[in-house]
Amino acid sequence: MSGKQKAGSHKGDKHAGRSQVIAETALPLDPTGVPSLDLVLGGGLLRGSLTILVGPPGCGKTTLACQLAFAAARAGRRVLILTAFSEPTSKLLAHLSVYSFFDPDLIGGPVRMLSVGQFLAHGLGAAAGEVVALAREGDASLVVLDGFSGVRAADPDPIAARQFLFDVGTALSLQGATTIITTEAEVRDPAAFPEATTADTILGLYFSVQDERQRRRLEVVKARGTGPLSGLHGLAISSAGIVISPRLEARVMRADSESDPTSASGPAEPRDAAGRVTFALPALDALLDGGLTRATTTVLLGSGGTGKTLLALQFALAGVRAGEPVVFLGFHEDQRQLQLKADTFDLGPELRAALAPGGGLTLLHRPPIELEADALADSLLASLDRTGARRLVVDSIAEVERAVSEGSGPRRVQNYLSALVVALRARRITAVLTRETGPLAGMELRLETDLSSAVAENVLWLQGVIYRERFYRVLSVLKMRFSPHDLTLREFTIGAPAGIEVRAQRESERGVLAGIASQQSDTWPSTFATSTIGGPARARRGRSRPARAEQPSRDGT
Amino acid sequence: MIPRAVDMAARPLADLPLVLIVEDEEPLAEMVAVIVREAGYRSVVARHGREALKLARAERPALLLTDLMLPHLDGTEIIAALRADAATSGVPAPPMVLMTAANLGQARAAGAEVVLRKPFRLEDLEALLRRFLGPPAPDSAAPASDE
Numbered sequence: 001m002s003g004k005q006k007a008g009s010h011k012g013d014k015h016a017g018r019s020q021v022i023a024e025t026a027l028p029l030d031p032t033g034v035p036s037l038d039l040v041l042g043g044g045l046l047r048g049s050l051t052i053l054v055g056p057p058g059c060g061k062t063t064l065a066c067q068l069a070f071a072a073a074r075a076g077r078r079v080l081i082l083t084a085f086s087e088p089t090s091k092l093l094a095h096l097s098v099y100s101f102f103d104p105d106l107i108g109g110p111v112r113m114l115s116v117g118q119f120l121a122h123g124l125g126a127a128a129g130e131v132v133a134l135a136r137e138g139d140a141s142l143v144v145l146d147g148f149s150g151v152r153a154a155d156p157d158p159i160a161a162r163q164f165l166f167d168v169g170t171a172l173s174l175q176g177a178t179t180i181i182t183t184e185a186e187v188r189d190p191a192a193f194p195e196a197t198t199a200d201t202i203l204g205l206y207f208s209v210q211d212e213r214q215r216r217r218l219e220v221v222k223a224r225g226t227g228p229l230s231g232l233h234g235l236a237i238s239s240a241g242i243v244i245s246p247r248l249e250a251r252v253m254r255a256d257s258e259s260d261p262t263s264a265s266g267p268a269e270p271r272d273a274a275g276r277v278t279f280a281l282p283a284l285d286a287l288l289d290g291g292l293t294r295a296t297t298t299v300l301l302g303s304g305g306t307g308k309t310l311l312a313l314q315f316a317l318a319g320v321r322a323g324e325p326v327v328f329l330g331f332h333e334d335q336r337q338l339q340l341k342a343d344t345f346d347l348g349p350e351l352r353a354a355l356a357p358g359g360g361l362t363l364l365h366r367p368p369i370e371l372e373a374d375a376l377a378d379s380l381l382a383s384l385d386r387t388g389a390r391r392l393v394v395d396s397i398a399e400v401e402r403a404v405s406e407g408s409g410p411r412r413v414q415n416y417l418s419a420l421v422v423a424l425r426a427r428r429i430t431a432v433l434t435r436e437t438g439p440l441a442g443m444e445l446r447l448e449t450d451l452s453s454a455v456a457e458n459v460l461w462l463q464g465v466i467y468r469e470r471f472y473r474v475l476s477v478l479k480m481r482f483s484p485h486d487l488t489l490r491e492f493t494i495g496a497p498a499g500i501e502v503r504a505q506r507e508s509e510r511g512v513l514a515g516i517a518s519q520q521s522d523t524w525p526s527t528f529a530t531s532t533i534g535g536p537a538r539a540r541r542g543r544s545r546p547a548r549a550e551q552p553s554r555d556g557t
Numbered sequence: 558m559i560p561r562a563v564d565m566a567a568r569p570l571a572d573l574p575l576v577l578i579v580e581d582e583e584p585l586a587e588m589v590a591v592i593v594r595e596a597g598y599r600s601v602v603a604r605h606g607r608e609a610l611k612l613a614r615a616e617r618p619a620l621l622l623t624d625l626m627l628p629h630l631d632g633t634e635i636i637a638a639l640r641a642d643a644a645t646s647g648v649p650a651p652p653m654v655l656m657t658a659a660n661l662g663q664a665r666a667a668g669a670e671v672v673l674r675k676p677f678r679l680e681d682l683e684a685l686l687r688r689f690l691g692p693p694a695p696d697s698a699a700p701a702s703d704e
Contacts, residue, residue: 097659133629
């Protein structure tokens with residue numbers, strides 16, 4: 001046992017000084033060895049506790065229990081896996097052998113697998129005694145009883161099953177052994193689950209088919225002595241075994257409550273331009289009063305073909321140039337396709353170098369097919385932490401929103417996105433998220449209906465506009481919290497080999513920007529054509545005046 | 558299938574070689590016992606290590622088929638105990654076959670004559686019976702289990 005031991009006596013006790021009192025003051029938490037499960041459990045499993053894994057067939061109970069057993073054995077503990085009527089040990093071994101956590105050399109040594117079906121014929125009381133004896137003989141510090149439904153079926157009296165668990169759990173706990181039981185039942189069906197009262201920890205596993213997809217989830221229904229993350233967490237069965245993806249909102253709230261409010265999630269960086277995160281496009285950075293404010297999230301909003309991905313790539317490469325590690329999470333374009341896009345412009349060689357090992361840019365490409373939102377967040381945050389990223393590009397956030405919506409329903413999207421923004425801010429990451437708007441008729445853009453724009457601090461809008469029978473690309477800053485910014489339109493071009501070039505106002509054809517603003521002004525606040533906001537002198541709102549649109553306005557600070 | 562030797566038909570039941578099967582999986586133990594009996598030998602089953610040692614010392618089987626992982630005493634401990642008995646008494650230990658689904662390294666080190674990997678083919682088990690016990694009895698002489 002590795003818990004703290006304490007000796008002492010009470011003042012005034014007539015036996016004081018005669019007897020030494022040794023007491024465990026804290027049960028140690030054993031790491032589970034299952035990715036992210038410790039985070040979900042609040043640290044691990046308490047040594048000597050009784051844990052029940054409950055769920056329907058196929059949800060992953062046995063795999064999870066055995067994965068816990070092998071992890072414990074790898075950590076130097078002796079474990080005993082007992083099967084009742086679930087499946088023969090030879091079959092179980094064959095099933096487990098496909099997972100990377102399985103190690104045949106541990107079998108028969110630190111990991112012993114036995115069938116206890118023979119002992120059930122003598123009654124559950126006798127069987128409990130045999131289980132405890134087997135654990136003691138094998139010096140096991142972790143005992144898995146797989147298929148408790150078989151034990152329960154051996155005696156129709158639910159009290160007998162509960163008593164069996166109580167006897168086994170108590171006796172093993174006294175030996176310092178942790179007990180893990182798997183049982184088939186609905187997670188929240190108390191009638192089918194009388195033994196729940198004896199458990200210290202209950203992990204509910206869910207398995208459903210939705211939209212022709214299998215979905216697995218894990219919930220910490222009960223956890224004595226630890227602070228688990230609430231809600232349903234992602235559970236996948238991979239070649240590595242069970243992989244848990246903590247619910248993003250729960251892990252962010254936990255991290256936020258544990259962090260020092262004056263540090264990571266404190267106020268924004270100083271407003272000085274030196275702290276700005278630039279696109280390395282002077283005219284655009286000037287609109288942003290020097291660049292994006294550090295540790296904020298920006299949505300690049302625009303319809304298809306307006307240059308969102310290219311601008312996001314420009315932002316990523318500007319980061320690499322500035323020595324800031326960047327993660328690029330892309331869905332539609334894999335590395336080859338992204339490289340092809342960059343090769344059209346001068347960015348090609350730079351992107352190739354950035355994506356090379358140690359180049360500073362990490363590409364996470366996830367085909368937008370049946371994405372699991374929490375698994376996506378888990379891998380993204382892990383990549384950000386691993387690379388020490390300072391910048392992030394997500395192209396596009398719409399695919400993330402779709403994953404959330406398909407997995408959990410549309411009502412979760414805003415919470416998820418808010419949690420993502422908080423997680424990025426806590427890591428001091430400046431993020432750019434692209435977002436398609438679809439074709440806009442006139443100025444029907446409503447930011448409040450676009451959730452990513454609602455939760456992001458900044459929104460840049462890229463438009464393709466027809467004006468006087470010509471196509472123009474224009475961008476503007478729709479929103480920029482914590483900073484003054486210029487609300488006037490800027491024309492930009494995309495051409496080979498220069499790529500994106502944002503023009504200063506004076507470089508656009510005379511009257512074009514004002515004309516575009518005027519064309520859109522029926523429903524659009526004129527500030528976007530004329531003003532800078534964010535400082536003490538707020539721009540007045542009203543119909544646009546083409547003449548003023550030609551004059552840069554920088555009175556915001 | 559194994560050949561049925563006609564000359565075994567006249568042997569008294571007690572003369573038929575006894576096979577001790579040590580297996581904690583009840584269905585598997587039962588299946589092996591059936592194969593042994595159908596092959597024309599007697600069988601007795603122990604479901605954990607302590608019971609196996611007791612039966613081995615009392616019944617003197619002609620062949621031991623044992624699982625590796627067993628309650629109370631495992632296959633390696635049974636084999637070691639029977640080898641120690643043989644060294645003390647001078648009476649040779651029966652040939653021993655270790656049946657296991659994993660960890661062949663440990664199984665090979667246990668000191669059994671043969672390691673039979675689970676799951677195994679019936680033909681392999683029948684061949685082992687012939688190898689260690691000689692020709693089997695004809696179908697008509699297959700005795701009931703001694704359990």
